[in-house]
Amino acid sequence: MRSFLFNFGYFIKESGRVIRLNLMSNIFSVLGTGLILFLLGIVITGTDIGNRLVIMLNEEAEVNGYFSENITAEEREALADKIGSMDGVRSTRIVDEDEAKRRMEDILGEEAKILELFDENPFEAFIEIRIDIDATDYVIDGVKNSPGIEYVRDNREVLEKIQDITYALKILGYLMMAAVGITTLIILSHMIRQGIYNNKDQINTLRLLGSPGTFISFPYILTGLFLTLLGGILAALSISFIINGAYNGIGGTIPFISLPPREELINKMFILLPGLSMALGLLGSLFGLSSIREK
Amino acid sequence: MIVSKNVSLIYSDKTQALVDVNLDISPGELVYITGPSGSGKTSLLKLIMGIESPTTGTLSVLGKSINDSGMMGIRKIRRSIGPVFQEFKLIEGRTSLENVMIGMRFLGIKPKQMKAVANETLENVGLGHKKLSKVENLSWGESQRVAIARAVARKPSLILADEPTGNLDYDNAINILKLLKSFRNDNTTVIITTHATHLIKDEQEATFIRVDNGRITIERRYR
Ligand SMILES: Nc1ncnc2c1ncn2[C@@H]1O[C@H](COP(=O)(O)OP(=O)(O)OP(=O)(O)O)[C@@H](O)[C@H]1O
Ligand SMILES: [Mg+2]
Numbered sequence: 001m002r003s004f005l006f007n008f009g010y011f012i013k014e015s016g017r018v019i020r021l022n023l024m025s026n027i028f029s030v031l032g033t034g035l036i037l038f039l040l041g042i043v044i045t046g047t048d049i050g051n052r053l054v055i056m057l058n059e060e061a062e063v064n065g066y067f068s069e070n071i072t073a074e075e076r077e078a079l080a081d082k083i084g085s086m087d088g089v090r091s092t093r094i095v096d097e098d099e100a101k102r103r104m105e106d107i108l109g110e111e112a113k114i115l116e117l118f119d120e121n122p123f124e125a126f127i128e129i130r131i132d133i134d135a136t137d138y139v140i141d142g143v144k145n146s147p148g149i150e151y152v153r154d155n156r157e158v159l160e161k162i163q164d165i166t167y168a169l170k171i172l173g174y175l176m177m178a179a180v181g182i183t184t185l186i187i188l189s190h191m192i193r194q195g196i197y198n199n200k201d202q203i204n205t206l207r208l209l210g211s212p213g214t215f216i217s218f219p220y221i222l223t224g225l226f227l228t229l230l231g232g233i234l235a236a237l238s239i240s241f242i243i244n245g246a247y248n249g250i251g252g253t254i255p256f257i258s259l260p261p262r263e264e265l266i267n268k269m270f271i272l273l274p275g276l277s278m279a280l281g282l283l284g285s286l287f288g289l290s291s292i293r294e295k
Numbered sequence: 296m297i298v299s300k301n302v303s304l305i306y307s308d309k310t311q312a313l314v315d316v317n318l319d320i321s322p323g324e325l326v327y328i329t330g331p332s333g334s335g336k337t338s339l340l341k342l343i344m345g346i347e348s349p350t351t352g353t354l355s356v357l358g359k360s361i362n363d364s365g366m367m368g369i370r371k372i373r374r375s376i377g378p379v380f381q382e383f384k385l386i387e388g389r390t391s392l393e394n395v396m397i398g399m400r401f402l403g404i405k406p407k408q409m410k411a412v413a414n415e416t417l418e419n420v421g422l423g424h425k426k427l428s429k430v431e432n433l434s435w436g437e438s439q440r441v442a443i444a445r446a447v448a449r450k451p452s453l454i455l456a457d458e459p460t461g462n463l464d465y466d467n468a469i470n471i472l473k474l475l476k477s478f479r480n481d482n483t484t485v486i487i488t489t490h491a492t493h494l495i496k497d498e499q500e501a502t503f504i505r506v507d508n509g510r511i512t513i514e515r516r517y518r
Contacts, residue, residue: 002403010400017388205384206397208344209445210373215401 003215014219015226018195025194026227029187033231034238037277040180041239041269043173048268050166052260057162058133063154064095065127065143079148080127086142088135096125126153184280185287188228192220192288217289224285225278232277239273240266296322296453296484297343302352303509304338312338314509316352320502322452323481327495328488330506336488337381339506340455343486344376345369357452374402377446379456379475383438385430391417391441392426398445416448417441420474436467443471447478454478454485460494468494 019026065083067076076094084092095103100123105112115122127149131139136156144152196203206216247262297320304313312335320326328336341347342354345361354361359372377398385394395413404412417426420440425433430441439459446454456475460468472487472494479485489495495503503514 003401006404006406006409007400009406201384202386205386207370208346208373208378208380208384209398210370210376211401212367212370 004218007215011219011222015222018199018219018223019226021198022191022194026191029191030227030231030234032187033184033228033277033280034234036180036183037232037235037273038238040173040176040276041235041273042242043169043176044272045239045243045265045269047166047169047173048260048265050162050169053162054166057155057158060130061133061136061155062128062130063136063140063143063152063156065129065146065149065152066124067126068148068150071148075148076125076127079146083127083129083143083146086139088132088139090130090132092130093128094125095128097121097123100125180276181280184228184231184277185284188224188281188284189288191227192224192285193291195220195223196288196291217285220289221282221285224288225281228277228281228284229274232274235277236269236273239269243269296320296324296358297354297356299342299349299354300352302342302349302354304335304342304347305350306347312509313342313506313511316511318504318511318513320484320486322484323479324484325476325479325501326484326486326504327498327501328486328504328506329490329492329495332490334506335509336506337457338509339504339511340378340457340486340488343453343455344373344378374449375452377449377451377454379439379442379446379454379459381457381461383442385438385441385445387431388429390427390429391422391433391444394430394441395445395448399449402449413444413448416444420444435462436471439463439471440474443474452483454483456485456487458488458490460489460491465494 067079071079080092080094083089098121101115101121104123105115108114127143129139129143136154140152140154140156143149203216243262243265247259250259297318299316299318302313302316302318303311305311316339328339330336338347342349342361343356345356345364348361356372357375359368361369361372364372386397389397392410392413395416396409399409399413414423414426417423420443422437422440422444425437425441430438433441443456443459446456454475459471459475463471468491475485475487495501499516499518501516503516505512505514
């Protein structure tokens, strides 16, 4: 252990030498690991954004129940209360004809003039029903079958689509994770093995002088850590570059979709990718080192 | 220090390198191993360093059984040995100083002290002026001195020098032997193999092991 601390400078110098000895292929292995970590980062970021959308839309999950004709105001109130007490319903609120019209005017803005063409208010009153997303089917059935309700409108399809995409991204993320792991391990252990091969005389001499295996291996472990870490940082930098670009590009054009804060996404990349790359670097070098375990 | 009982060594290609070797070398002895080329001198040193293990018989070095020591045990024994290899085995691309220090790095010595000792040892073998030269640029005799410095700087209990006089002219050979002998003391055994029996024929305080076709005869010459 003491020897370890005393020799830290030597270890760093040695791993620098191992890297220089094979500079070109080491640069390529950094680029290679950087690229796959970059792809992984993109998928993870995509999943995060998808998740965020699903959560947001879940909170806004609602169905609208439209009344049958000839229903009195009291009956409307009673119906809203009844639906409000159903399982899976969070709240209900009656949106009367006037409010429905006002909403449409808000949406149309300048174009709202078109509504003046109507003599009568063409909008119908409805019950705005906020629901738990998991209970969507159940609630829709219940509302549909309530006397006094003519028909039901829901945004389930949109929700399900986004949910499916997020799920697919998640699966893709896991696959990518596995692919990145395996590829990095292969690239790295190959690099380490090559480094060891190039230094086999020296390693043999160290053995003859009684050097412990850990002393011989440590510079190679450092090398592996350093190479993958560099790849990880490279990947995190490129992704933050892309996230920044995308956020600046989108700017305020789709304000009603709330994306996760960009710092959150970027910070995650700067923790996750270098962290993951270090873990893989350690494993890869140990993997590569296992090839020198003999006499 | 080194005790062997009925040791024989047969290489994997069935070459019988050593036959029935019985040895008992004490701490502080000066030992010359002589014999014709191919007789088994290096093989004997390899056994002592645990590079080969005895095909039959038992061998212990520095109080530890070579037969029963695992890889870790053998490495531990090697840390108390200062080997000077027939082909030096210096590490190219490094300076003399770095080569000497590399033999001391895993012995738990503080960096400052390590450097001081390495410098001092290089001065001692007459290579102070070459300590920052890359070893691949050194002459044969200089390389040999670096190899010796690396072996002795770690203050071993046992110095093994394989053919240190080979390739050297008479004067240099005598000087190298003198240098190696100077590291012998009550706690440090020095073992030297050599073809050049004429260089050591006047030696009055030493043990001579003659190897012939893998068999040894021992002569202890002490006044
Ligand atoms: N690894 C090996 N495998 C097979 N045979 C070997 C091996 N090493 C040495 N030998 C053989 O063992 C015998 C003894 O070799 P060794 O190297 O011990 O001789 P030596 O006395 O040191 O010779 P020299 O004076 O030339 O250095 C020789 O016949 C040699 O060919
Ligand atoms: Mg030999």
